[in-house]
Amino acid sequence: MTKRHDRNFLGPAGTSLSRGEFWTLTIAGFTLFFAIWSGVAASGWLPPNLLPSPLVVWDTLVRLWHQPFAGHVYAEHQLASIRRFLMGWAIAVGIGIPLGLLMGWYRILDEIVTPLFDAIRFVAPLAWVPLAALWFGTGIGGPLLIIFVGSFAPCVISAYRGARLVETRFVEAAQTLGASSRQIMAHVLIPGALPSIIAGLRVSAGLGWQSLVGSELIVVGAGLGYLMVQGQGNLNTSVVIAGMIGIGVVGFAIDVALRAVERAFNRKWGQA
Amino acid sequence: MTGVIPRRTLIGLSTIMVALLLWWLATSGLRLLNPLRLPSPQEVWAAFSQITFGQGYGGATLGQHALHSLFLVAKGFSVAVITGVPLGLLMGWSRHAEALINPIFLLLRPIPALAWIPLAIVWFGIGDAGKIFVIWLTAFVPSVINAFTGVRGVDTVLIAAARTQGASTPQVLRHVIIPGAMPLIFTGLRLSLQASWTTLVAAELVGAFFGLGRVLNVAGQDIFPGMILVGMAAVAVCGAATTWLLGLIERRVINWRPAV
Numbered sequence: 001m002t003k004r005h006d007r008n009f010l011g012p013a014g015t016s017l018s019r020g021e022f023w024t025l026t027i028a029g030f031t032l033f034f035a036i037w038s039g040v041a042a043s044g045w046l047p048p049n050l051l052p053s054p055l056v057v058w059d060t061l062v063r064l065w066h067q068p069f070a071g072h073v074y075a076e077h078q079l080a081s082i083r084r085f086l087m088g089w090a091i092a093v094g095i096g097i098p099l100g101l102l103m104g105w106y107r108i109l110d111e112i113v114t115p116l117f118d119a120i121r122f123v124a125p126l127a128w129v130p131l132a133a134l135w136f137g138t139g140i141g142g143p144l145l146i147i148f149v150g151s152f153a154p155c156v157i158s159a160y161r162g163a164r165l166v167e168t169r170f171v172e173a174a175q176t177l178g179a180s181s182r183q184i185m186a187h188v189l190i191p192g193a194l195p196s197i198i199a200g201l202r203v204s205a206g207l208g209w210q211s212l213v214g215s216e217l218i219v220v221g222a223g224l225g226y227l228m229v230q231g232q233g234n235l236n237t238s239v240v241i242a243g244m245i246g247i248g249v250v251g252f253a254i255d256v257a258l259r260a261v262e263r264a265f266n267r268k269w270g271q272a
Numbered sequence: 273m274t275g276v277i278p279r280r281t282l283i284g285l286s287t288i289m290v291a292l293l294l295w296w297l298a299t300s301g302l303r304l305l306n307p308l309r310l311p312s313p314q315e316v317w318a319a320f321s322q323i324t325f326g327q328g329y330g331g332a333t334l335g336q337h338a339l340h341s342l343f344l345v346a347k348g349f350s351v352a353v354i355t356g357v358p359l360g361l362l363m364g365w366s367r368h369a370e371a372l373i374n375p376i377f378l379l380l381r382p383i384p385a386l387a388w389i390p391l392a393i394v395w396f397g398i399g400d401a402g403k404i405f406v407i408w409l410t411a412f413v414p415s416v417i418n419a420f421t422g423v424r425g426v427d428t429v430l431i432a433a434a435r436t437q438g439a440s441t442p443q444v445l446r447h448v449i450i451p452g453a454m455p456l457i458f459t460g461l462r463l464s465l466q467a468s469w470t471t472l473v474a475a476e477l478v479g480a481f482f483g484l485g486r487v488l489n490v491a492g493q494d495i496f497p498g499m500i501l502v503g504m505a506a507v508a509v510c511g512a513a514t515t516w517l518l519g520l521i522e523r524r525v526i527n528w529r530p531a532v
């Protein structure tokens with residue numbers, strides 16, 4: 001008993017687990033999750049079409065890989081979603097980051113854009129769906145606007161903050177040495193803002209991917225979200241869960257990729 | 273002159289005025305845009321008075337729709353805080369709990385709350401329960417993670433100091449760990465509150481009987497652009513109002529820190 005007390009003396013930061021304890025508990029955690037899921041599914045408390053067991057979901061995933069559902073096989077749905085996401089996100093990054101940098105550099109632009117930006121910032125991205133459908137239709141344009149709206153704000157804010165955080169003495173030093181406005185932009189401002197921009201890219205990619213999922217639930221005729229809606233319509237819960245798994249895997253992969261970029265950048269240019 | 277109104281406010285106000293003027297010119301004054309693409313200010317006002325003072329729209333008045341949405345966010349969000357923050361504190365305090373529970377978060381975290389909407393509809397139908405469930409999911413994961421990170425960020429020196437003066441474990445928790453984790457917990461809450469509105473609007477667009485998402489959905493189907501803009505503005509006002517309210521609570525709770 002005293003031993004236990006000692007281990008908690010400093011609270012969370014002071015205690016540590018042995019390797020064996022850590023892995024035992026981690027594996028127990030994973031097992032517990034799947035055991036509860038299978039247990040509830042097998043118990044018969046719920047009708048099987050409400051909660052399929054993990055094995056049934058796995059079978060469904062394998063089947064969807066070969067057999068088209070809602071018009072396409074699984075990989076095609078996944079590709080459709082990824083392509084749509086990349087297009088919307090690229091537009092948001094391409095407009096948002098230069099705008100943020102310019103707002104950080106030119107005070108007058110900051111003062112003009114910020115009130116407009118604040119006025120529409122609180123409109124939830126998914127609330128744009130009806131207007132997006134009206135403007136660009138429900139094909140490719142509408143969902144693109146939703147992804148753009150979802151990921152635009154973090155791009156602008158991170159570039160703006162990055163530009164404002166660049167130390168004034170670096171800018172002054174460059175000015176003293178006779179650098180032109182454009183040279184300062186290219187050699188001082190943008191490199192100085194890069195860490196903040198890269199962090200913003202990760203946030204905006206996450207939000208853009210979420211917005212994509214939301215827009216696919218409401219409009220469009222292919223993609224993982226559409227697959228889930230069709231599964232829901234047929235009360236085919238295992239298809240719905242298979243769609244969720246695909247969304248989780250792609251979202252996770254996007255995050256891992258951007259984390260790798262962030263790490264590579266920090267290794268090359270020093271501190272974050 | 274410059275002393276009376278700050279330059280920033282002056283430019284901000286004139287920008288908004290110019291934007292409104294351009295909107296009026298493009299839609300009503302010069303009729304450059306098809307009114308089915310962008311409605312004129314008068315049409316938006318007509319839609320607003322119809323839904324607010326007139327017979328309503330989508331089955332209720334704007335106030336009723338907004339209150340319905342507000343209550344759903346409040347319920348789902350507060351349940352998420354009540355369940356998520358203690359769990360995060362526990363995982364932060366005990367490495368055993370962390371090792372056991374973390375795998376479940378590793379599995380569930382990459383799936384956005386929006387992706388749970390179809391499952392919520394299968395499980396709960398398109399009534400209120402499914403929406404509270406997805407809002408709970410939206411706010412639950414950030415609550416847990418920020419409470420956890422907040423506890424881990426507490427300075428060990430502070431804990432050691434409290435211990436040296438004879439503080440018991442509950443006392444350390446109450447007076448050192450929880451206050452130390454509070455700022456980060458609120459940061460997480462602020463982010464997840466905005467996300468909750470996005471989730472709710474999506475869920476209501478997919479299917480609902482009342483709420484602001486329902487207004488947007490019906491207006492979209494009727495091709496009623498004025499009402500779409502009213503719905504969007506109402507979502508923004510509700511989101512801003514709840515964020516402001518959370519800020520008030522934050523200042524009350526973290527009263528030892530100067531307002532940021």
